[in-house]
Amino acid sequence: MFRFFTIFFSMFMILMGCQSPSDGDKLQGTVVNIVDGDTFDVNIRGVGDERVRPIMVDAPEICHQHDPPECEPEPFGEEATEFAVDVLLGETVYLEPDVSERDPYDRLLFYVYVEEDQMFQEMLLEEGLAEVVVFEPDVRYREEFYEVQEEAQEQEKGMWSL
Numbered sequence: 001m002f003r004f005f006t007i008f009f010s011m012f013m014i015l016m017g018c019q020s021p022s023d024g025d026k027l028q029g030t031v032v033n034i035v036d037g038d039t040f041d042v043n044i045r046g047v048g049d050e051r052v053r054p055i056m057v058d059a060p061e062i063c064h065q066h067d068p069p070e071c072e073p074e075p076f077g078e079e080a081t082e083f084a085v086d087v088l089l090g091e092t093v094y095l096e097p098d099v100s101e102r103d104p105y106d107r108l109l110f111y112v113y114v115e116e117d118q119m120f121q122e123m124l125l126e127e128g129l130a131e132v133v134v135f136e137p138d139v140r141y142r143e144e145f146y147e148v149q150e151e152a153q154e155q156e157k158g159m160w161s162l
Helices: 002-015 077-088 120-126 142-154
Strands: 027-036 039-044 048-054 092-096 108-115
Touching (some): 039 092, 120 142
16 A cells, blocks of 8 residues: 555656656656566656556567466567567666556556657557557557557568568
8 A cells, every 4th residue: 555655646746746757747767677578677766666567568478487387488479578678678768657557467557668759669569579459548549559550560570470
């Protein structure tokens, strides 16, 4: 419960202008660990380490240590994970909320910007390393994401090359 109030208070303070990341409506943090192509840990300023799930994208799965030995990674899962490592690990990110705060796995949900105007979700989609998934009510960039995905499909990039 304390963590919820800490996050809520931090978001409130940012929105009220008491903390000044480059863009007033975004949290700022540093990516400290990559789990896979669409899950990573961010040290959020004023909050601490949190697991983050980028909104509206689903990257192919990889196998983790806790998975059964017969686990097989999905095609392009390793590439999506490597892409996340290359683009995000150790970098400052800007986190824009939508409606939902967390997913069923307790991961924070955000639109993730590598630079203030370059969204990680769009980068994954451009490379064909993720597909659009829509979970209402978090749909702010639905049309834009589908356009990026369609272009990757037309160019047969990444997972669309199979």
